[in-house]
Amino acid sequence: MSEKTVEIDVENERGETQEQDETRDGAGGNETTREEVAVETRNLNVWYGEDRAIRDINMKVPEKKVTALIGPSGCGKSTFLRCINRMNDQIDGARVEGEVLFHGKNVYDDDVDPVALRRRIGMVFQKPNPFPKSIRDNVAYGLKIQGKTDSLDERVETALRQAALWDEVSDQLDGSGLDLSGGQQQRLCIARAIAPDPEVILMDEPASALDPVATSKIEDLIDDLSRDYTVVIVTHNMQQAARISDKTAVFLTGGELVEFGDTEKIFENPESQKVEDYITGKFG
Amino acid sequence: MSTGKKDETEAALTGEVARGDRRKQYVVTRVLQGCAAVTIATTLAIFAVLIDNAFSFFYGQRLHEAILGATLESRVGVVEFLTGTRWAPYHAFPDYGVLPLLNGTLLITVGAAFISIPIGTATAIYLSEYASERVRGVLKPTLEVLAGIPTIVYGFFAISFITPVFIRPVFETLGFSVSFYNAFAGMVVVGIMTIPMVSSISEDAMSAVPDDLRNAAYGLGATKQEVSTQVVLPASISGILASYILAVSRAIGETMAVTLAAGHRSQMTLNPFVEIQTMTAYMVQMARGEAAMGTVEYQSLFAVGLLLFVITLSMNLLNDWVKRRYREVYR
Numbered sequence: 001m002s003e004k005t006v007e008i009d010v011e012n013e014r015g016e017t018q019e020q021d022e023t024r025d026g027a028g029g030n031e032t033t034r035e036e037v038a039v040e041t042r043n044l045n046v047w048y049g050e051d052r053a054i055r056d057i058n059m060k061v062p063e064k065k066v067t068a069l070i071g072p073s074g075c076g077k078s079t080f081l082r083c084i085n086r087m088n089d090q091i092d093g094a095r096v097e098g099e100v101l102f103h104g105k106n107v108y109d110d111d112v113d114p115v116a117l118r119r120r121i122g123m124v125f126q127k128p129n130p131f132p133k134s135i136r137d138n139v140a141y142g143l144k145i146q147g148k149t150d151s152l153d154e155r156v157e158t159a160l161r162q163a164a165l166w167d168e169v170s171d172q173l174d175g176s177g178l179d180l181s182g183g184q185q186q187r188l189c190i191a192r193a194i195a196p197d198p199e200v201i202l203m204d205e206p207a208s209a210l211d212p213v214a215t216s217k218i219e220d221l222i223d224d225l226s227r228d229y230t231v232v233i234v235t236h237n238m239q240q241a242a243r244i245s246d247k248t249a250v251f252l253t254g255g256e257l258v259e260f261g262d263t264e265k266i267f268e269n270p271e272s273q274k275v276e277d278y279i280t281g282k283f284g
Numbered sequence: 285m286s287t288g289k290k291d292e293t294e295a296a297l298t299g300e301v302a303r304g305d306r307r308k309q310y311v312v313t314r315v316l317q318g319c320a321a322v323t324i325a326t327t328l329a330i331f332a333v334l335i336d337n338a339f340s341f342f343y344g345q346r347l348h349e350a351i352l353g354a355t356l357e358s359r360v361g362v363v364e365f366l367t368g369t370r371w372a373p374y375h376a377f378p379d380y381g382v383l384p385l386l387n388g389t390l391l392i393t394v395g396a397a398f399i400s401i402p403i404g405t406a407t408a409i410y411l412s413e414y415a416s417e418r419v420r421g422v423l424k425p426t427l428e429v430l431a432g433i434p435t436i437v438y439g440f441f442a443i444s445f446i447t448p449v450f451i452r453p454v455f456e457t458l459g460f461s462v463s464f465y466n467a468f469a470g471m472v473v474v475g476i477m478t479i480p481m482v483s484s485i486s487e488d489a490m491s492a493v494p495d496d497l498r499n500a501a502y503g504l505g506a507t508k509q510e511v512s513t514q515v516v517l518p519a520s521i522s523g524i525l526a527s528y529i530l531a532v533s534r535a536i537g538e539t540m541a542v543t544l545a546a547g548h549r550s551q552m553t554l555n556p557f558v559e560i561q562t563m564t565a566y567m568v569q570m571a572r573g574e575a576a577m578g579t580v581e582y583q584s585l586f587a588v589g590l591l592l593f594v595i596t597l598s599m600n601l602l603n604d605w606v607k608r609r610y611r612e613v614y615r
């Protein structure tokens with residue numbers, strides 16, 4: 001990863017975003033509603049060595065909505081997600097072609113610093129991965145490295161409240177993050193990701209290792225988050241996608257985006273037969 | 285459950301196969317236990333011989349002879365040995381104060397640690413966090429070669445290269461007087477020699493830190509340097525400290541290179557540019573000298589050896605303590 005210090009060149013401040021208008025996007029625009037777009041991919045391809053993991057993905061992720069990515073195992077959902085904040089840079093042999101536009105700026109341009117990008121696009125991983133530090137230090141870590149150290153305790157508390165964890169841990173902030181249960185750890189990781197106030201939160205199967213109670217807490221949380229944040233979430237759980245998302249993208253084996261649209265439409269009346277088969281469990 | 289099924293199950297669990305397996309298990313366990321016992325027995329034997337002989341350095345008789353009733357004559361006092369500041373076994377008025385030798389050993393060890401710890405740690409961080417697969421493929425075997433060079437070769441390297449080509453020209457222009465044998469050369473070679481120890485053990489510890497933790501930090505917008513120092517280092521601190529302790533133990537026990545590089549003049553000094561003598565170098569000198577077995581000069585070998593043994597043993601205990609105290613907290 002390069003250590004360039006160039007700030008990612010995004011003119012728009014948070015909140016005022018570019019309007020999508022039909023004349024500007026020729027390629028891949030199958031949405032006609034006027035909607036604010038946070039992230040758009042154009043002909044996005046990723047190779048691992050010789051193998052192409054995702055093919056020509058064109059997609060527009062709406063702002064302050066929940067977008068779900070579903071599809072069978074190995075179809076490239078995680079790969080796609082990692083392109084958005086350039087976490088693929090960490091993987092030896094991964095090669096990206098095409099564009100990922102974050103408010104119109106291609107994040108793969110040479111002058112984009114992935115470090116700065118990741119400060120605006122946070123990520124929550126499939127497996128809870130708290131640091132072997134105290135709960136407070138876990139949540140504060142992103143704030144500290146991003147230099148947002150004023151009123152640190154308040155920010156930590158806010159993030160823990162947003163992540164619906166505050167009531168459970170407020171009296172043990174100095175205890176180790178590793179001493180929490182799996183579900184609590186995952187909510188801690190979510191608190192850690194939202195504490196520095198990113199614009200977009202990427203979640204890779206955040207509830208897959210959790211029991212139904214913890215899962216429903218996280219689902220409620222995602223619902224709350226979508227008021228302030230753009231959420232992109234990978235899930236294997238069809239009901240979960242239907243419950244929490246506004247848009248759904250269905251990937252199928254081979255790394256193709258088969259269908260992308262309003263969640264309701266995808267689940268009730270998909271255009272593609274393959275998607276219908278997948279959703280109804282006949283395939284995948 | 286039917287009786288047929290029950291019999292069948294019983295036969296499978298207690299029959300010939302199960303019994304054969306258990307016999308094999310038993311034999312394997314015993315063989316492994318035997319091998320472990322050999323190493324323990326060797327250690328104990330060395331310790332016993334050291335104590336037995338060191339006793340005669342202090343009291344004129346070996347410990348087992350003393351136990352069998354031989355009369356003791358006091359030769360060298362234990363306190364005199366441990367606190368004396370003059371070590372002169374060959375002198376007309378001999379003295380057996382071990383501090384000058386200890387001084388020599390510690391001087392070399394501390395100097396070497398100042399070289400091996402920073403360079404070794406930096407190398408480990410580079411290998412584990414920064415280097416590409418290709419660079420790692422070149423650097424790791426190189427370090428292994430460095431670790432495999434016989435120490436006598438390092439000694440020659442010191443007297444034929446480090447002292448004349450590097451230390452003397454540099455420090456003599458700065459106004460120091462540098463003798464042919466000097467502690468500094470010993471520090472440098474022992475330092476270089478122990479770099480691979482620090483780097484490879486530390487790198488193993490760093491590589492064992494799960495990528496999940498790195499990704500967590502990168503995902504929050506941490507730079508590579510922040511990930512290395514704030515996430516990877518703290519998570520692998522126990523292994524890193526262990527590598528330091530091992531490198532220090534190795535430096536304490538290092539013999540051939542310091543014998544050649546630093547010389548044979550036992551003295552109390554912190555000046556790295558003069559000739560000194562370490563405990564190990566003294567032992568080399570005495571073991572190949574003319575002193576007859578049983579004489580106090582000769583038996584001093586065992587007293588020094590015992591002290592060396594005790595020091596390295598305490599380093600090992602320290603290592604265990606550090607491992608328990610700072611064990612990796614991630615799972």
Ligand SMILES: Nc1ncnc2c1ncn2[C@@H]1O[C@H](COP(=O)(O)OP(=O)(O)OP(=O)(O)O)[C@@H](O)[C@H]1O
Pocket residue numbers: 048053071072073074075076077078079080091
């Ligand atoms: N680090 C990697 N190195 C090489 N190939 C990889 C790597 N990560 C993923 N792949 C390959 O890329 C393809 C897509 O993988 P990806 O992890 O994106 O799928 P996924 O949809 O997230 O699957 P899952 O639902 O099982 O998590 C797979 O064929 C996988 O083998």
Ligand SMILES: [Mg+2]
Pocket residue numbers: 077078079204234
């Ligand atoms: Mg995945």
